[in-house]
Amino acid sequence: MTIKTATFWSRNTRLSTAAGCVAVLILLFCGAFAIPFVYESFSIKYKFGLHKALLRSGKLVGMAAALLLVAQLLLVARITWVNRMAGMDRLIAVHKYNGIAIALLALMHPLLVFGPEEITTLPLEFKFWPEIVGAGLLMGLFYMTTAALFKKALGLPFHLWMRAHKIGGCAVLLALFVHLLFSSETFEGGLPRVVGIAFSVLCLVVLISRHAPPFRNLSTWIVTDVTPAGNRATRIRLTPDNKETFTYLPGQFAFLSFPSSVVSSEAHPFTIASSPATPTALEFIIGKGGDWTRYMDRIQQGAPAVLDGPYGSFSHLMLDDDAPLVLIAGGVGITPMLSMMRHMDATDDGRKVILVWSNRSHEALFSADELIRMKMNHPSLSVHLHFTDEPGAEQLTTQQLHHFIEDLTSPQVFLCGPPPMMTAVKGMLREIGIHRHRVHTETFGF
Structure with a gap:
């Protein structure tokens, strides 16, 4: 398998597609x-006044x-062009709300439909089976939400x-x-039934394409290395298992699974x-934060x-300019920034880059030697490390952040880490005067 840098849509293309x-x-x-206006049901046709309006x-x-x-369904079906239009974290957020x-x-719906009929209970008779299905649908929606x-x-396991x-x-x-x-x-x-059946078929096609392996965006790999990455993460390297081409952008993610008895x-x-400029392997750094990841x-x-x-x-x-970059990470939130810095290092991208990386302790740090090497190769790279749980340590402040980036003109900011940290840093960036459109985040809220 050959690994290459993927093509991507410009901002104007994404906006026009979204529009x-x-x-x-x-x-x-x-x-x-x-x-309901053009194809009135009998129940609407013979109602008047408020009852008709409610129904x-x-x-x-x-x-x-x-x-x-x-x-x-379309939001979470991992459709390639939908993902190109908007990052999957944004799609997941829209899915939630x-x-x-x-x-x-x-x-x-039932309150307005049954209100004019003054129906307070649903008779459990066979002729009302479509309405009973509707009641089950309502309960299912509330359970899922x-x-x-x-x-x-x-306490539900993920x-x-x-x-x-x-x-x-x-x-x-x-x-x-x-x-x-x-x-x-x-x-x-008539037309309403044709439309209803058409949408049913659409959903069926999307479900089949989402779950049937021949239609999915899957690739197979072999694990070549498993090592600790600090004391809170595991580094896993993969090599290709076939001769197909795998393309991605630095900073993107993938859904990873291991068909083995070690983990589910x-x-x-x-x-x-890793960077797509490295054509022979992929690297993942996985934090030990859950029931599944602790066994990596x-x-x-x-x-x-x-x-x-x-995806992502x-x-x-994906930016439309070559502005200076401010990369702010918490813990394993460094991984997309590490991918971007590795790509800039491999392609001799000399733009100004400031990395602010917060960890609990020195023991959680990883890839420190690589950061030192990149800094030596690129004097325009500045690295600032923060450790929050060590004696005398302090949280990142607005004044410190302003000091780090005050010499930059209209920087683009990438922010990734625990949600409380991201919320706090976004507030600091607002105080400094960084426009929200120049702050890029990635957060998953499944």
Whole structure:
């Protein structure tokens, strides 16, 4: 396998693609909202005044929830062009808030539909099976939303929650289309039914392409080295297992899995710490922060690995200018910055770079010798290390950060680390006067 630097979309291309997607979504909403007016069901046709308005509002709310639920699938289907348009961390964030909106709309739907009918309970009779499916759909949506928002408080293991979330998502989509096509006279035939079936087929195709290996963006690798990276991370190096071409940008990530008995086989996202300018191997530096990652040092040399990717837009190559770079990292959040610095080192990119790296202690530090070598090769690179848990240590302050970057003109800032640290640093950058559009972050909130 040959490793190369990937091609990427310019900022204007990403913005125009996003604008096109928003325009299509608006048109779909307009079309969906027209259905209860153009194809009135009998229940709406023979209502008047407030009752008719409430019932029609319930139909509109239900249509909105259905469309957003289809969009929910597209957000996390790892579609290549969608990922190029927006980084996957942003898609995951939209997925989270979109899920909350769907749950609220789904709750409003029966309240508005059944309110005019003065129905307080649903008879458990066979003729009402589409409505019973709808009730199950509502409960499923609330279970999925609650479990996703409070999984840590509920003590749900990540891998079990993720598996249940995926299965629940498929079940909810199935229930949605059954309820949509069989609960209302509007969808018994004609254009509405054709549209409903078309969206059902679309979701089925997306699910198949997402889970069937022939359609996935998978590549196979062999583990060649497993070593400690400080006292809080494990360094894993991979070499290709075939002759295909693997392309990525410095700073991107991939979903990594190991089909072995040492760890469970589910895939987890990790930044590729190596540079695509290194054509023979990949490197991952994985922090020991969870039930799965703490066992990375058990992986053996020669073990197979599977990559799904690359994904993400957290890369200096995605910028539209050659401005100075400020790289601010916490712990293993250094990995995308390390990939970018390695690429700049290999390609003789001489721009001004300032690295601010915070760790708990010196024992957590890794790749220190490499940083020293890069600094010797590139005098324009400045490295500032902070250790937060050592005697006399202090947290990074706004004054220190301003001192580090005060000589730079309109720098581009890359920020990655624990969420509390990122929140604090973004506040410092605002105080210094760095525009938010020049601050690039990557945070996963599954």
